[in-house]
Amino acid sequence: MEVRTRFAPSPTGYMHIGNLRTALYEYLIAKSQGGKFILRIEDTDQERFVEGAVDIIYNTLKLTGLEHDEGPDKDGGYGPYVQSERMKLGIYMKYALELVKNGNAYYCFCTKERLDSLKEANAEGESFAKYDRHCLSLSKEEVENNLKSGMPYVIRQKMPIEGTTTFTDAVYGSITVENSELDDQILIKSDGMPTYNFANVVDDHLMNITHVVRGSEYLSSTPKYNLLYDAFGWKAPQYIHLPPVMKDQHHKLSKRNGDASFEDLLKKGFIAEAVLNYIALLGWSPSDNTEIFTLSELRDKFNISGLSKSPAIFDMAKLRWMNGEYIKNMDEKTYLDHTLSSVEKALSGKNLNCKKIALLLQKRIETLDDIPEMIKFFGELPEYETDLYVHKKMKTTKEISLSSLKESLTALESISDWNEDVIQDTLMSLVSKLGIKNGQLFWPVRTALSGQPTSPGGAMELADILGKDESIRRIKVGIQMLEKELA
């Protein structure tokens, strides 16, 4: 039988990381077995619907390469793929009424007020009880009359009072609950919309979904699903519940608090592939020890047995590392496509070779956002203290630095063909002429050119990029500062 999984987000805003991971696993489960990955929009809650959220979903799937085989934009014969449209077709009501007819569901006319007072009474008594089945005892005539008079109603699932329900989850194993724990959940809301729980069961069945993948928060409502499948005489799908992705020990990563949504991470300079790679590892591990893999490698490696049961904390530090790995491994063109524009932006107005600067950064940045701060000094020499010229390991002092700078200045001024090789030759021969250590010359020059304790690239690279005039100017600044202090 063909494996069919579905990603069924509700369009309520940004794509958060936990959601994206679910989509990833759904995609992988289907694709690793030659199956289909379906997109279904679950917009049964009109109050939470957010304009544009559907576009975010499409966009994210496209950006991450999680291409769906069927969806609102790709009919595979199981449409429509948007629940509000399916509702208009009367699909859910039809099935709800079937359940009413066969005695597994019933009309309920209880008002919000009555339900609330029920809850209050229960809360005081320290028990969190269920609906009291007030409307189950309504006679056929009473129901007919209420319906005729236009009284608002919902349809509730009638749970068995005794016995237990057992289901098997692919990651959590066999789980059994007492039926007496189960509430007579609402199937059809008073606005005519199905609840998530009901629409899910109906749609998953109608769309031939074989594997239902979702967060572990649904674990406790799964018995109700199974009972629903039973009531229809349908076969329940394979359940795969996923542990949550946490922000810390106690809190889930959530949309609120602006915790890292997928688009936030992209804005912060992360690469889509790296993010996807990282979250694949949050709750799953391959049988070998590899950590870096492309989506198609992941398709080959993926196996349900590698899914874990316990929550995973999202570790920004490790994501940064992984993002850095992706950046380092990019070919030159891809790398420049990602970085050149932000280098140019950070150095706009300066006449500098941005490509050279960008290339200097490839092994040094972890996210694209690291760039501006790292190259600011190219545009403008920062203020610095002369203490920077003292470096123990390089065996430099302020006096040595001053003389090295002076010697370098003269040597560099005489260069007519300014390029890295010539600069190197010039400085190296100066080193041997003066009989000093490399560092005693290079360190002061690098310091004068950058004005920073560290810099991407050393003396020659900086001099090359900065150009002759600016390099000479910065060295003169250094000489001046040192002379003033040593005088």
Add this chain to the structure above:
RNA sequence: GGCCCGAUGGUCAAGCGGUUAAGACACGGCCCUUUCACGGCUGUAACCCGGGUUCAAUUCCCGGUCGGGUCACCA
């Protein structure tokens, strides 16, 4: 509170009764290097607690503790 689920270094995470308890991130040290970074080497650091079962438990069972989830006309 009832019910369900979980628990290996700071974090991710192997492990399926006998191991010096992998690996990765982070952190420290060393090497390389004209700085930083990269790369290489290396170090610190873990089986929640108590009872069983067993010749042998991190691994199996039971209890506890702690953590998470759920108990909506939200998904």
